Amino acid sequence: MNGISQVILIENAVTGLFVLAGITFANYQMGIITLACALLGTWIGHACGADRTAVMQGLFGYNAVLTGLALSLNLAGGHRWWLALAGAAASVFITAAMMYVARNSAIPVLTLPYILLTWLLLLSPYHLGFFKISESLVPQDLSRVEFHREGTIQLLDGLIDGIGQVYFQQNIWASILILIGIFWAGWRLGLYAVIGTVVAWVTAYFLETEITFLNLGLYGYNAVLTILAVSAVFGSGHRLTGLIGILAAVFTVPVTAGLSSWLQPYGLPALTMPFVLVTWLVIGAREKFSRI
Template identity: 55%
Template sequence: MKKSNHNSLTREGFPLLMLASFRGISQVMLIENAVTGFIILVAITVSSYLLGVITLLSAIIGTLVGKLGGETTKEGVNSGLFGYNSVLTGIGLTLYLHGSYQWVISLIGAAVAAIFTATMMHFMKKSEIPILTFPFIGLTWFTLLASYKLKAFKLSSGLVPQDLSHWKLNIAGDINWTEGIFNGIGQIFFLDNILSGILLFVAVFWAGWKFGLYAIVGNAAALVTAYALGGEHTLLYMGLYGYNAILTIFAVSIVFNSEQNRFAPLSGIIAACLTVPITASVSTILMPYGLPALTMPFVLCTWIFLGARKVLPSL
């Protein structure tokens, strides 16, 4: 079995590599679908040609690491499980770093993310709790923090440590709800572009009507919750409260609902709402370090609900 997997991509050649890479892109949204992955790639490229190239290269690199490393199950490589953390890491480091080594660091980060993914798979295998995007989060945070001690890593000017003692909450201004809807799904890939958001909705509906419906519901739940709790209007229409909610409702209500629990839709909505205060708190904790929250709220909320299901199966 292991030998067959090691040679599988070689025998099938470039088409299989690309299909696995596209699935790696789609796995960012917990979806295993090559067409969905391709549409997502188009959505990213529409927003930025640079990010489109980085996304594709990162997905290929992650897939190759899984293949060349002799991953023990053929399904792991071909389903894209070694690509999605690489994709997010490549995009994140490209956006948050600058300088002549930006591309090199981003693509090396994509390769390391695949290795980190394998490590996390091993350690969390017995718990039956998915690793989700934690390898991407940990690797990105550590890389950004390294910039304070290593000259080769140059932080983007947008990442500035802030003093909490002088922080003021700004809830002035109107909310553009249309932008909030499409930016919510776009921010999963760091995108702030309405057309890209529309294409991403097309991508999830292609994977199945449930994904499309839950994407709308999860984003709406986050927007309403954030508004009711007095969240900053700028963050609402930029989609920074929506993307974690969408990923969380996908995980809790669809992907990891193996028992087809009748309460899973409600659990997913509650989990999506919970991402709002967790996003606010994680962002606040990281402000003195100038670090972004990334998808940590999604990981925390999903782990909380999936872990609780081991004891409280009705969740």
């Protein structure tokens, strides 16, 4: 369960159970793959002799969970489930390698192993026929992309799903269960998550994004992860920490838009790369600015 909750930077088994319940409620197949990948990642870490504390904290499970979910949703064909499990297993070794490389650095690995592995595997169908990519991931020429601002705003769905989308959930009840799990781990964590999705929604709205993206919560999840990381998990304890977290959450919106445009010709989703980049920037800046 810690491997599931660590996706949102929380080490709490009950939180992981709430998240698993929410995912399973929305789609039982996704619930199964989530649990299987968490088990697989934790077992590999233990079997390969990783530090027991790190294994128990779920640090070898969260990238496996995200990789399994991403591949099962974005690959096509009946064997995508086995590919999802294989990808989840591979992410554990990549996580371990990156943790070793960054061992003397203040910069955390975060979800980078999952991002890089998922991008590589989603690009492989163009040269490897065994892999079949989902029809939803279609490379687009930026010069021909059409912008559609029109639509009816679904405020509550957009705000709540901004939290659920951390686990690829577009279901209000699944997202609510995930939010309850965050509040279970700590009311401040829950408050930060709410602030993150609200700030991202408002920022994206005033920057005139497409209404569809607002309703799906696609600008919220990176902001939620970023504010949790910057203000809570890797917070400096300074009185400006909360404000820095909010500003970082705001910054994820243009970063998400820019990365999405950059990846559009390859048909790749931005995933949690905006969260990783913005969090790294803030942590790096703190090494030079002692008051943030």
